[in-house]
Amino acid sequence: MKLRVDGLTVRFRIPGATVHAVTDASFELSEGRCLALVGESGCGKSVMAHALLGLLPANATVTGHAWLDPTATRTDSSGEALDLITAPEKTLARQVRGRRIGLIPQSPAAHLTPVRTARAHLAETLRELGRTETPDALAARAGLRPEDLDRYPHQLSGGMAQRVANALALAGDPPLIIADEPTTGLDRPLVDATMTELRRLRDEGRAVLLITHDLRAAEQVADEVAVMYAGRIVELAEAESFFTRPRHPYARGLLDALPTRAFKPVPGRPPELTRLPAGCAFQPRCPLATPLCDEQPKLNGVACHHV
Amino acid sequence: MAAVEATAGRRPGRRPVLAVATLAVLVLAALVVPLVAQLDQQLVDLRSAGLPPSLAHPFGTDEVGRDVLLRSIYGLRVSMLVGLVAAVVSVVIGGLVGLVAGTLGGLVDRLLMRVVDGFNSLPHLLFGVFIVAMFAPSPTAVVVAVAVTHWTTAARIVRSEVLSLRGRPFVDAAISGGSTRARVIRRHFLPNLAPHLLLATVLMIPHAIWHETALSFLGLGLPPHMASLGNMINDGQRSLLAGDWWSSLFPGLLILLPTLALSALAQHVRDRANPRWRSELVL
Numbered sequence: 001m002k003l004r005v006d007g008l009t010v011r012f013r014i015p016g017a018t019v020h021a022v023t024d025a026s027f028e029l030s031e032g033r034c035l036a037l038v039g040e041s042g043c044g045k046s047v048m049a050h051a052l053l054g055l056l057p058a059n060a061t062v063t064g065h066a067w068l069d070p071t072a073t074r075t076d077s078s079g080e081a082l083d084l085i086t087a088p089e090k091t092l093a094r095q096v097r098g099r100r101i102g103l104i105p106q107s108p109a110a111h112l113t114p115v116r117t118a119r120a121h122l123a124e125t126l127r128e129l130g131r132t133e134t135p136d137a138l139a140a141r142a143g144l145r146p147e148d149l150d151r152y153p154h155q156l157s158g159g160m161a162q163r164v165a166n167a168l169a170l171a172g173d174p175p176l177i178i179a180d181e182p183t184t185g186l187d188r189p190l191v192d193a194t195m196t197e198l199r200r201l202r203d204e205g206r207a208v209l210l211i212t213h214d215l216r217a218a219e220q221v222a223d224e225v226a227v228m229y230a231g232r233i234v235e236l237a238e239a240e241s242f243f244t245r246p247r248h249p250y251a252r253g254l255l256d257a258l259p260t261r262a263f264k265p266v267p268g269r270p271p272e273l274t275r276l277p278a279g280c281a282f283q284p285r286c287p288l289a290t291p292l293c294d295e296q297p298k299l300n301g302v303a304c305h306h307v
Numbered sequence: 308m309a310a311v312e313a314t315a316g317r318r319p320g321r322r323p324v325l326a327v328a329t330l331a332v333l334v335l336a337a338l339v340v341p342l343v344a345q346l347d348q349q350l351v352d353l354r355s356a357g358l359p360p361s362l363a364h365p366f367g368t369d370e371v372g373r374d375v376l377l378r379s380i381y382g383l384r385v386s387m388l389v390g391l392v393a394a395v396v397s398v399v400i401g402g403l404v405g406l407v408a409g410t411l412g413g414l415v416d417r418l419l420m421r422v423v424d425g426f427n428s429l430p431h432l433l434f435g436v437f438i439v440a441m442f443a444p445s446p447t448a449v450v451v452a453v454a455v456t457h458w459t460t461a462a463r464i465v466r467s468e469v470l471s472l473r474g475r476p477f478v479d480a481a482i483s484g485g486s487t488r489a490r491v492i493r494r495h496f497l498p499n500l501a502p503h504l505l506l507a508t509v510l511m512i513p514h515a516i517w518h519e520t521a522l523s524f525l526g527l528g529l530p531p532h533m534a535s536l537g538n539m540i541n542d543g544q545r546s547l548l549a550g551d552w553w554s555s556l557f558p559g560l561l562i563l564l565p566t567l568a569l570s571a572l573a574q575h576v577r578d579r580a581n582p583r584w585r586s587e588l589v590l
Contacts (some may be wrong), residue, residue, distance in 0.1 A: 093483065111480045115499055
């Protein structure tokens with residue numbers, strides 16, 4: 001097993017309120033598997049990714065555990081078991097980010113320094129990670145042509161910038177890849193190419209955590225799907241059964257909203273994370289809501305009193 | 308309306324060519340002429356005092372018979388050098404202050420910016436006069452006076468740019484990968500600041516030249532015997548009353564020409580750096 005998240009909870013203190021960004025999230029991810037974390041914007045998906053990498057701002061409080069290589073022993077070559085939540089920043093910076101976890105960020109072009117070429121980025125990253133691979137070889141692995149590497153970030157197209165970001169994430173050969181909305185702003189062919197790329201990474205034996213609101217993209221690569229709503233995981237299922245028989249009313253609503261299906265949006269809006277309703281957060285929008293829903297349902301594959 | 312005029316007035320290539328040519332001629336003259344000059348710029352010749360422009364003396368002679376053209380070029384040399392050094396010194400000081408304020412933030416930032424406000428609240432010229440008065444007249448005194456009164460502009464520019472860079476994802480990425488503050492400054496801040504620093508310096512040079520000439524004109528800047536454009540205008544104003552217009556007009560033009568050319572050049576650089584116009588240039 002590569003990653004075991006156990007009761008992960010993230011709160012943000014803001015003046016006069018507390019943001020319940022992630023509540024009691026638990027899941028497991030194994031080598032050679034892809035878990036897609038899906039849900040509407042603002043449901044806590046990206047916060048989860050940032051919590052795993054220790055990138056949350058100072059006003060965040062994180063509780064729970066996120067074990068990297070939970071079964072590893074001290075002698076394993078990939079590194080010992082590490083709780084990402086309690087690990088010191090120095091350990092995360094020197095041993096985890098880029099080495100044991102690779103992040104494919106949202107808006108990749110913004111993560112490149114405008115004054116240096118793609119090649120300079122790759123060369124520096126490889127050097128810092130102590131790798132002997134050449135930038136050209138690394139670029140080739142990410143589907144970039146050598147001549148693309150001499151461009152500056154503003155000369156890269158969205159798809160090329162995406163591939164540079166992929167190459168950077170792969171530079172340290174990390175066994176766990178977190179892709180945080182990697183398809184934002186890309187058109188369909190590029191989304192498909194990105195998903196093919198993630199599928200290849202998974203087939204190489206890496207664990208892939210894909211964070212997206214694009215269900216069609218998730219369907220192409222995911223082995224498992226976790227649906228988040230208002231900071232909680234409301235359904236955790238094998239991808240095949242999820243896309244054919246979603247169980248949670250919210251998951252059903254999301255799939256029905258796809259243009260290729262009923263094209264019927266979920267009515268209403270997600271609740272504000274500072275003022276969550278008591279019990280099931282989805283009940284104000286839920287067609288099945290009953291007084292029973294005032295009690296928080298437990299997650300047992302699906303968190304709903306009615307399925 | 309203003310935007311339309313600015314766009315219409317921007318003819319790529321033409322204005323900078325004129326400005327660059329003017330600058331090139333003047334800089335070349337300032338560099339080369341003193342090396343090859345046949346006359347001594349300080350040579351007093353009372354027989355040919357106060358001569359109007361002629362073939363032998365194209366800019367005329369001053370009230371003690373020195374050649375105004377030759378002295379103007381020597382003066383230009385001094386003014387340009389003082390202007391350049393003062394501009395570089397003030398941008399370096401301001402850049403350091405802005406970098407520290409923007410990088411450290413918090414209390415340090417607030418304190419430094421209040422110091423900047425304090426310096427800005429003093430009238431430039433008056434404060435400059437106060438500073439040169441503490442030294443014997445010399446180029447160093449003028450450089451110090453201009454730098455002390457003008458570093459604040461660069462400090463503000465650099466600080467605001469650093470603040471915006473600090474929030475950019477590539478800086479977050481560098482920090483999350485374990486980069487130290489020094490490394491972020493060296494690898495990310497300085498390269499991204501370079502065009503701003505260059506522009507600030509170029510814009511500062513004409514300003515510094517004006518201040519040097521103003522201080523010299525008031526008799527406080529450079530030593531009176533030194534041929535500087537400000538000193539020459541100061542000397543020339545006495546003969547102006549007698550109708551000898553040339554001994555102050557030509558040095559005056561030599562202040563205007565390079566500073567206007569530099570301003571035009573800086574404006575052009577700024578236009579090109581503006582992405583809205585840059586895209587037009589590409590199309």
